[in-house]
Amino acid sequence: MTAPSLLLDNVTRVHGTGDTAVRALDGVTLEVMPGELVAVMGPSGSGKSTLLNLAGGLDMATSGRVVIEGEDLTTLNAKGIAQLRRRRVGFVFQDYNLIPSLTAAENVALPLELDGERAGKARRHARQTLDLMGLRELSDRFPDQMSGGQQQRVAIARALIGSRRLVLADEPTGALDTHTGEDVLRVLRERCDDGVAGLLVTHEARHAAWADRVVFLRDGVVVDSTGRASSAEDLLDTASR
Amino acid sequence: MSVKQGLMALLAEGPMYGAQLRSEFEERTGGTWPLNVGQVYTTLNRLERDGLVEPTGEADSEGRISYRLTDAGVAEVGTWWTTPVDRDNTPRDELTIKLALAVTVPGVDVAAVARTQRTATMRHLHDLTRLKQDVMRKQRDAERDEPEPDESDSTANHDLAWLLVLENLIFSAEAEVRWLDHVETRLHRESLRPFRRSGDSAGAAKARAEVEETAYRREVGSQQQTDRTGARR
Structure with a gap:
């Protein structure tokens, strides 16, 4: 059986202590398999961003395990986590986060260079990745010479350069109009259809519908998921309890 | 239609x-x-x-x-x-009626009804999105094969018509998911209030009557206060 690219196993994250403690996530279990795009929806403060930060090793769980491609983050030290993040996990943010003084190809090459790859080789690789994603014409453009949608597609290329097969996207379409947002989702969907695992945080149902599964969070708890349906008996049972 | x-x-x-x-x-x-x-x-x-x-x-x-x-x-x-389509005539909507009744009929878990529906609508939205992706893929392939299509190309026009219908269904499904999210939040807030709708309906009715009574007294009190203030002027 294929191992999940990402596994959150009964993960809880508590901020603060005592009376002021806030359970941002409470016993969340979630799996993302290679080739699968999973969307997370929920109101503000439901724990979506906390979940994404834990999944990417940007934050540590109070209890439970976070496993990326078989590596349990709780067993790694800070250096190990940083390395795992550089090599295995790509992030896509709402505001693209491209470096303004670098071209698209240089931005995409950056994670490889930071991981010790020679600049020339890293840039060749970056151009190949941009080609593969149909973004060749953007290679030599600077961020301010690109539209929001183009920048976000470059950001996805950057997230998936090298050996990284897990992409964590936090509201990647939040700053884009309907059509441009769809272009970005299409690129993400195509990457996942090619075997990448994706976790997409969004508050728009229309965008979540591009995912294979949708998980609904409320107050740090998974309250619902499209993988499961309640029967009429369940509804009546719950009501009579 | x-x-x-x-x-x-x-x-x-x-x-x-x-x-x-x-x-x-x-x-x-x-x-x-x-x-x-x-x-x-x-x-x-x-x-x-x-x-x-x-x-x-x-x-x-x-x-x-x-x-x-x-x-x-x-x-x-x-x-x-x-002429715009007449929207004044509100059509009967089974889901709206179901939830309105679920809130008022004792013994129904309204939140569970809303959640189950949201899951189903989300799945429907997912299926529609897949259909839309297929149409768009077909359009992209056609564009690649024939970059400057004839305006009278009926296949392209029919695909566009189908895409518009699909997108209408997608936006409607999305609106329903948003509304159900809103319903869930509202029910959650209501459940945090001191008097619950469900459970002992006689008790709830009594509690509601007490609240109304208190509000009425406060209103009358403030009215008397105003009258007094007015009289002083």
Whole structure:
């Protein structure tokens, strides 16, 4: 059986202590398999961003395990986590986060260079990745010479350069109009259809519908998921309890 | 949706017989609202009675009669295109009625009803999105094969028509998910209030009556206060 690219196993994250403690996530279990795009929806403060930060090793769980491609983050030290993040996990943010003084190809090459790859080789690789994603014409453009949608597609290329097969996207379409947002989702969907695992945080149902599964969070708890349906008996049972 | 207007809009393109109208209608709307031939002919008969369409001549060798628009029919289609669809008439919606009743009928877990529906609507939205992705992929492939398509390319136009229908269904499903999210949040807030709707309905009614009584007293009190202040002035 294929191992999940990402596994959150009964993960809880508590901020603060005592009376002021806030359970941002409470016993969340979630799996993302290679080739699968999973969307997370929920109101503000439901724990979506906390979940994404834990999944990417940007934050540590109070209890439970976070496993990326078989590596349990709780067993790694800070250096190990940083390395795992550089090599295995790509992030896509709402505001693209491209470096303004670098071209698209240089931005995409950056994670490889930071991981010790020679600049020339890293840039060749970056151009190949941009080609593969149909973004060749953007290679030599600077961020301010690109539209929001183009920048976000470059950001996805950057997230998936090298050996990284897990992409964590936090509201990647939040700053884009309907059509441009769809272009970005299409690129993400195509990457996942090619075997990448994706976790997409969004508050728009229309965008979540591009995912294979949708998980609904409320107050740090998974309250619902499209993988499961309640029967009429369940509804009546719950009501009579 | 009025079948009458739909058929007349198709006849504005040129004469057609019943089965042809049916297949054109279904193809352009992606089979979302299927018609049967009987329905088409009944509608044509009514339109003929009202002087909006007329047969083009005798039946062909297979017994089919083509219809065309009369001048009055052409005018009616023109009016249809330029008049907005009437939205004042609120159609009965089963889900809205179900949730309204779930809130008022004792013993139903409203939140569970809302969640189950949201899951189902989300799945429906997912299926529609997949269909849309297929249409868009087809359009991209066509664009790649033929970068400058002929404006009269009927396949491209039919794909566009189907895409618009799909997107309407997608936006509607999305609106429903948003509304159900809102319902869940509202129910959650209500459940945090001191008096719950569900459970002991007699107790709840008594509690509600007490709240109303208190509010009334406060109102009367503040009114008296105002009167006193007014009197002092």
